[in-house]
Amino acid sequence: MPDQRTNHDTRDRILDVAERLFMEHGYEATSMRMITGAAEVNLAAVNYHFGSKEALLREVFRRRLSWLNRERLEVLDRLEAQAGGTPLKPSQILEAFFGTLLRMGEDESLGGMTFLRLLGRTLTDPAEFIRHFFAGEYAEVIDRYKRALFRALPDVPQAEIVWRLHFMLGAMSYAIAGTDVLQVVTGCGLSDLAGENGAQGPGDTALARRLAQRLMPFLLGGLRAPLPQLLDPSGNQQESSPKTA
């Protein structure tokens, strides 16, 4: 029985703190006492308001993904309505799907870069309940955008499109996770590449914008790359590197 009149101050503070701590340390490495301590609420508050630690993580994502998925569907609906019956351009589809997400990084009320980083880091979490949750949350949106890409690229085998959608999701997920070894090796993170100071905070919104500027051409280039010549299973790939076998 959801009661909208209840006091949401404790609830929201828990969600905000959990979002940040789950991002910084991961789900397993974040304890209830870390969360309730940072949120300055009682230890039992999480179980009272959400039921369990797993349900807390789900709610942390649900309040962001419900907006994201709705927005993604609405943008696609709008594009397809404008196009009449003609297929959309791949660049439009990518902009709708990835641009909508990256725009969340510029809006603190939508979670900002904190949520984006959390999302990127959690998408590769092997925990069963997490993957099951994401599968349910993403099912409709993925299906709609997949079919839009099928229509946009009628000459490309659908299996190939699925592969490349998979790769594009990976490039984006990893990019927003912000844990790249490159950043530690080169001593400069995305923030420095974006020309801003490295400190997290308000500068993150600029980071999200520049990330989108850089990511979109890359994804489009990958999506429209020449198809690999399909060989019989016994035949091996083209050899442009020295033999290693």
Add this chain to the structure above:
Amino acid sequence: MPDQRTNHDTRDRILDVAERLFMEHGYEATSMRMITGAAEVNLAAVNYHFGSKEALLREVFRRRLSWLNRERLEVLDRLEAQAGGTPLKPSQILEAFFGTLLRMGEDESLGGMTFLRLLGRTLTDPAEFIRHFFAGEYAEVIDRYKRALFRALPDVPQAEIVWRLHFMLGAMSYAIAGTDVLQVVTGCGLSDLAGENGAQGPGDTALARRLAQRLMPFLLGGLRAPLPQLLDPSGNQQESSPKTA
């Protein structure tokens, strides 16, 4: 006792089991008792042979990455020696860097897909000691390949190359992690896309090969995509390759 064990037998069995369990459940969600139980060794064996749980994870990676990094450097050395003083082709560099890794997935003695999945899932782990470890392991290889790409693409701003190397790492990392929501949503994983049975096992080596066939054109297309028009002065449109057959 079912069979006699030598000194290194315990060590190696712990490493093999830890590699699989860390992949399946993640570092934090894998307990020492799960590892020693599955390896059929005493609980204290891990601390005796490796010192700590963190040190065990480092050793799990070190025994694989030492081979991978050495191989990557040797392949690059060989390519640059063959090329004389001329710059390498981007496709050669990508094949050397990503192809070498993906070939590990075909060789069970190098860890196979189990290690590849573990690597992909761990690269986005926020734990401090993990990121510090990866930074040290990858420093030399990243630097060498980065500079090779700089020479191969002299007209592309170096910051742009770093961005795209970042995106390529992400696409590969996410792909080998094998946790994509697409797989759960569409009900078919990479194994099905590869035309093989979905069961993990020997079929995984075929998966690694087909993954490489699909991933390499995508990465090359992304790397050579038209540059985003920003405040960049020269050479913005270098090479467009939309040949969606």
Add this chain to the structure above:
DNA sequence: CACTATTTCAAACGTTCGTTTTAATGTTAG
């Protein structure tokens, strides 16, 4: 053989985990 170093083993260490309990405190409507 005796001696030493290495490895295995069962048991326990102290700590932290997520969760539950029970009571106290606000809050709201009749």
Add this chain to the structure above:
DNA sequence: CTAACATTAAAACGAACGTTTGAAATAGTG
């Protein structure tokens, strides 16, 4: 007011955590 409900509070729960201990077993060497 008071009865009913919603929320917070302190304390404790049993279980599981990574690690350590000290003795027993094994292997290697002269």
